[in-house]
Amino acid sequence: MYEFEFVRPGSVAEAIKALGEDEAQPLSGGQTLIPTLKQRLAMPSKLVSLTGIAEMQGITASGDGVSVGGATCHADVAADGTIPALSALAGGIGDPAVRNRGTIGGSLANNDPAACYPAAALGLGATIKTNKREIAADDYFVGLFETALDEGEIVTAVTFPKPEAANYQKFEQPASRFALVGVFVAKTGGGVRVAVTGASEGGVFRWSAAEEALAKDFSASALDGMAPDADGMMSDLHGTAAYRAHLVGVLTRRAVAAC
Amino acid sequence: MPQVSMTVNGKSATGEVEGRTLLSTFLRENLNLTGTHIGCDTSQCGACTVHVDGKQVKSCTMLALEAEGAEIATIEGQAAEDGTLNAIQQAFQDHHGLQCGFCTPGMVMAAASLLKENPKPSEAEVRHHLEGNLCRCTGYHNIVKAIMAASGQDVSAIAAE
Numbered sequence: 001m002y003e004f005e006f007v008r009p010g011s012v013a014e015a016i017k018a019l020g021e022d023e024a025q026p027l028s029g030g031q032t033l034i035p036t037l038k039q040r041l042a043m044p045s046k047l048v049s050l051t052g053i054a055e056m057q058g059i060t061a062s063g064d065g066v067s068v069g070g071a072t073c074h075a076d077v078a079a080d081g082t083i084p085a086l087s088a089l090a091g092g093i094g095d096p097a098v099r100n101r102g103t104i105g106g107s108l109a110n111n112d113p114a115a116c117y118p119a120a121a122l123g124l125g126a127t128i129k130t131n132k133r134e135i136a137a138d139d140y141f142v143g144l145f146e147t148a149l150d151e152g153e154i155v156t157a158v159t160f161p162k163p164e165a166a167n168y169q170k171f172e173q174p175a176s177r178f179a180l181v182g183v184f185v186a187k188t189g190g191g192v193r194v195a196v197t198g199a200s201e202g203g204v205f206r207w208s209a210a211e212e213a214l215a216k217d218f219s220a221s222a223l224d225g226m227a228p229d230a231d232g233m234m235s236d237l238h239g240t241a242a243y244r245a246h247l248v249g250v251l252t253r254r255a256v257a258a259c
Numbered sequence: 260m261p262q263v264s265m266t267v268n269g270k271s272a273t274g275e276v277e278g279r280t281l282l283s284t285f286l287r288e289n290l291n292l293t294g295t296h297i298g299c300d301t302s303q304c305g306a307c308t309v310h311v312d313g314k315q316v317k318s319c320t321m322l323a324l325e326a327e328g329a330e331i332a333t334i335e336g337q338a339a340e341d342g343t344l345n346a347i348q349q350a351f352q353d354h355h356g357l358q359c360g361f362c363t364p365g366m367v368m369a370a371a372s373l374l375k376e377n378p379k380p381s382e383a384e385v386r387h388h389l390e391g392n393l394c395r396c397t398g399y400h401n402i403v404k405a406i407m408a409a410s411g412q413d414v415s416a417i418a419a420e
């Protein structure tokens with residue numbers, strides 16, 4: 001790791017101020033950033049820790065959903081249970097040690113194309129709250145490791161509306177335990193949403209053909225024989241584009257059946 | 260250089276560190292607690308597992324300065340003062356839960372955190388809990404068996420495998 005200065009502010013306002021200086025970068029659970037720094041793939045002059053900010057911690061359930069502070073760790077969301085599919089997803093991230101440190105804000109800011117939380121945020125139609133605005137999940141995920149966040153803007157909370165039914169199916173890449181493909185299906189008052197992670201070269205996406213078919217008939221058999229186009233799917237040593245496209249169909253049917 | 264203070268195995272510990280100093284480095288190099296092992300560079304092996312405020316974390320993936328004021332437990336604090344092993348350590352010895360021993364400190368700390376939350380885990384729950392702890396030697400069977408035994412459960416059926 002290159003050397004950097006470390007600060008641990010106690011409020012969002014102080015954190016934003018510290019992020020405005022030098023080549024500063026936020027540090028949340030560190031479960032992505034610290035391995036990146038070890039590989040010398042990033043060179044911040046200052047890390048601004050978000051772990052000491054009380055207003056970014058914790059989970060608040062309301063009648064129609066749940067709001068999760070940006071620095072809330074995966075283990076706390078896993079234990080919450082207000083939206084069972086969301087808690088199950090958080091409880092399946094990495095391993096117990098990763099879940100005790102890694103946070104929702106860090107995961108959504110990083111937007112790894114194989115990460116789990118982006119599928120929940122897009123699948124449930126979450127709202128991403130930052131220090132300066134609210135962003136609908138549909139407008140938030142821009143591409144591979146890219147989001148609508150501006151330089152120095154941080155995710156302070158994420159609100160998830162409660163679905164009528166939802167389920168996340170993850171086909172694990174066994175070595176990393178990230179999603180080789182993951183599909184989040186949600187049946188909501190506003191319609192059916194199907195969000196796919198791990199598959200596309202463009203990061204998490206909504207599979208609209210499946211959403212339309214499920215809006216007419218919410219059953220696994222409504223998707224018989226369907227799979228998204230393999231064009232634009234990722235291809236690597238863990239799976240070809242065609243394999244990933246096939247898995248999207250299989251996992252979506254499983255998620256619907258489990259709803 | 261910034262100062263950091265924490266409690267390690269019940270004793271207070273203070274030292275000078277850099278911003279980039281990892282908790283694992285602080286434990287191993289400042290405090291000479293080399294029982295916490297470093298097995299990888301990618302946060303995947305779990306050999307460095309310790310408890311921070313009662314929660315299992317990878318000490319190689321946390322900055323020492325993030326542990327300011329925290330209670331840390333490492334493998335060195337697991338046995339009694341006179342060297343008597345705790346139930347998990349003794350079960351690892353009794354059930355041949357280690358070979359080279361490199362992964363063992365992390366396995367014991369992970370097991371301790373599992374048994375605190377779930378005193379009588381099923382075999383599947385033990386395996387699920389150990390997903391972030393890699394062992395190159397044992398094939399895991401005897402580690403799982405040792406943890407089941409430490410939880411006071413009958414392991415004769417597992418022994419048959």
Ligand SMILES: Cc1cc2nc3c(=O)[nH]c(=O)nc-3n(C[C@H](O)[C@H](O)[C@H](O)COP(=O)(O)OP(=O)(O)OC[C@H]3O[C@@H](n4cnc5c(N)ncnc54)[C@H](O)[C@@H]3O)c2cc1C
Pocket residue numbers: 025026027028029030031032033034050070071092093094095098101102103104105106107109110112114115116117149153154155156176177178179301302303
């Ligand atoms: C062994 C292992 C297995 C894993 N398996 C999975 C898995 O199965 N599924 C999965 O989804 N993830 C997995 N992860 C990743 C894990 O979930 C990380 O915790 C997560 O991706 C990043 O969150 P963090 O809090 O650790 O962020 P950090 O590592 O602290 O930060 C990540 C990035 O986000 C920025 N950032 C952090 N917080 C904010 C914020 N609030 N606002 C704006 N920017 C911010 C940082 O500057 C950095 O660029 C795994 C990680 C490891 C080490």
Ligand code: FES
Pocket residue numbers: 296297298299300301302303304305306307308317318319320
């Ligand atoms: S040394 Fe910490 S996970 Fe490998």
Ligand code: FES
Pocket residue numbers: 356357358359360361362363393394395396397
């Ligand atoms: S006993 Fe050798 S790595 Fe586990």
